[in-house]
Each structure stands twice: as structure tokens, then as C-alpha cells.
Amino acid sequence: xxxxxxxxxxxxxxAARLGQQxxxxxxxxxxxxxxxxxxxxxxxxxxxxxxxxVVDITPLRANHATVQAGHDGLRLGALAKMAAVAAHPAVxxxxxxxxxxxxxxxxxxxxxxxxxxxxxxxxxxxxFSRSELVCLQQAQPGLRLRGxxxxxx
Amino acid sequence: xxxxxxxxxxxxxxxAAAGVAALPIAVRAGALPAPTLEGDAGLAELVLxxxxxxxxxxxxxxxxxxxxxxxxxxxxxxxxxxxHGQCGACTVHIDGQRVLSCLTLAVAxxxxxxxxxxxLAAPDGTLHPxxxxxxxxxxxxxGYCTPGQIMSAVACVHEGHATTDADIREYMSGNxxxxxxxxxxxxxxxxAREQMEHA
Numbered sequence: 001x002x003x004x005x006x007x008x009x010x011x012x013x014x015a016a017r018l019g020q021q022x023x024x025x026x027x028x029x030x031x032x033x034x035x036x037x038x039x040x041x042x043x044x045x046x047x048x049x050x051x052x053x054v055v056d057i058t059p060l061r062a063n064h065a066t067v068q069a070g071h072d073g074l075r076l077g078a079l080a081k082m083a084a085v086a087a088h089p090a091v092x093x094x095x096x097x098x099x100x101x102x103x104x105x106x107x108x109x110x111x112x113x114x115x116x117x118x119x120x121x122x123x124x125x126x127x128f129s130r131s132e133l134v135c136l137q138q139a140q141p142g143l144r145l146r147g148x149x150x151x152x153x
Numbered sequence: 154x155x156x157x158x159x160x161x162x163x164x165x166x167x168x169a170a171a172g173v174a175a176l177p178i179a180v181r182a183g184a185l186p187a188p189t190l191e192g193d194a195g196l197a198e199l200v201l202x203x204x205x206x207x208x209x210x211x212x213x214x215x216x217x218x219x220x221x222x223x224x225x226x227x228x229x230x231x232x233x234x235x236x237h238g239q240c241g242a243c244t245v246h247i248d249g250q251r252v253l254s255c256l257t258l259a260v261a262x263x264x265x266x267x268x269x270x271x272x273l274a275a276p277d278g279t280l281h282p283x284x285x286x287x288x289x290x291x292x293x294x295x296g297y298c299t300p301g302q303i304m305s306a307v308a309c310v311h312e313g314h315a316t317t318d319a320d321i322r323e324y325m326s327g328n329x330x331x332x333x334x335x336x337x338x339x340x341x342x343x344x345a346r347e348q349m350e351h352a
Binding site: 001002003004005006008034037038041042044045046054056058083103104106107108109110112 | 197214236237238244250251305308309312314323326
């Protein structure tokens, strides 16, 4: 693993500011967010990702890990863990495919470490770049991104 | 030399070696600034709470939790199998949840409570029901994966994922046993589950 600077995020605005230089690419991004790390740290060990800075956003979990189901659909906080989403009563009742895919997608250790929305949205063990998130947002209009000035819808 | 070593346990021997290895780290630690939250690349001084005890360690920011457990704290129960999160031999608990210590940055663990296999038995040495069940049912052969299996199994019961054999197999799938002791591991977990639920 290459040397990097570690920052522990204190709030969303600071984390977003630190992440503004993520660039367009995924593997060459100089800043990566640590949301669980079971994918990120592995890819860093393999030298696939070589960030100069790692921003640990797990301290923000308390405010960004809610799972809400209502008439307008299912809302997953970006830091909700796979295991938490898979075990949520509303997900089990109304979104059994998502619940089952989360349960079977990985080992329990990974499910306690990984952010659930990544798998619910698309691809397991995947680190999203900013540009990919924008594409994902276009494909799934409900996806909301934070971090741009004024926040994207 | 052989006279002195006679009667020294394997763990004692490792402990003596680890003590020598840790010495340069301790010397360097004295010259370091306060705990690193805004960490530069390089050494960070951390306080890690492991098995109820605070450990002050000086580590490269890149270090994952498994390495200081084994190399700096003499807690060699957690094993390094694949070092990529595939085998589960490094499984420990952080704040009661099972995690892979090989994929967890030590610097990110500050403030959490780490529990390893060494912290599972009662202070008087009485084994945890899961440890005893693995012995009762021969839930291992070579034993390399066993600390990870047991830590994972304890969490599996606490999560409520040990109700059926199929559930146990699914929720223990992150712990590989190349001796293939799986059937006996399932039996052991069922015995321990009964005891843990009635404890």
C-alpha cells in the first residue's frame, strides 16, 4: 500500500470539501472516501487504488445511515450498512429482492463493513467515482448526491 | 539456554520475541505528537482499546488492525490467512460486531472497543461457551482458522443468524476452513447457541 494522508471527517461539508479533487477517473483519484473499507483497503493493498488522501467518513454514520420506506420509495442513507438494510423490516416486507441480494451477496463480516446502497443500486464491491455517481443518478433519478455547491438534487 | 527455555510455552516464547521487537517502536513513540486524527502520511500515535485495555502504539497510517494486534500487543490468536478479507481468520469484534481486522485501518479504530479471541474467556479462565463447544465437538483440525471461526460464531449467535443449520452455514460463509471441519462447526455453534441464550 502506498503512503497516504488520513483525515477523519467531522461533518459532511468538510468531507465534501476534501473530496472535491476526486477527478474524473476512479482508480487515479487522489482522494478516496473510507466508508467501510472492505473494498477500498483491499484495492489499496493491491495497488489498484493509490490515493494521496483517505477521508474517513465513518464518523458521519450516525446521521447518514437511516433506512426509510414510504409511498415514494426506499431511501437508504449512504452509510447504512448492508446488514442493517438487509434486516430492515420494511425492506424485508416490500423489497425482498434487495433484502435477499444483500443477504447473499457477501459474508457477514463484509455485510457489517460495507455500505448497503452500493449493492442495492448496482454492483457489489465497487468504489464509485464522482462521474459514475452522476451516471448512476441519471439512471436512477431518485439518487441524491451531496457535496456540490448547493447540493445536487 | 536450553535450560532456561525448558518449560517455556510456545506463547511465552512468542511473547519474549515480540517484546524485543516492540522496543524500537516504544522509543520512537516518545518523540511523536498527540494522537493523529488529521494524519500525515507516516507514523501516527494511536490509542487502541483491546480486550478492555488501552494500548498506546505508534503505527504507520497504512497499518491494518491485524498487524498491531499480532506484532505490537502480543495477541497472536487472530490469524493472517489471506490478508484480503476472503478467509475470515482475522475476524475480531469491534463494538460487538464482527469485522475483518486485515481490512480495517488501525487509525480508524480509535474510540472503538476491540475484542479478540484472547478476550473471550472469563477473567477466571472459564472458556466462553463457544470455545468449549468447539472443543466438545472437535470443531477444528489444524486450528488455524479457529479463532476467526469462534469470533464469527459468537457474533452469528448474537445477530440471531444461528437459528437453522442453513442459516449458520450462510452466515458463517466468511470463515473458510481448509480442513473442512464445517459439519462439526455447525454442531458446535448449535450447542453454544443454547447455552448463550440461556445464560
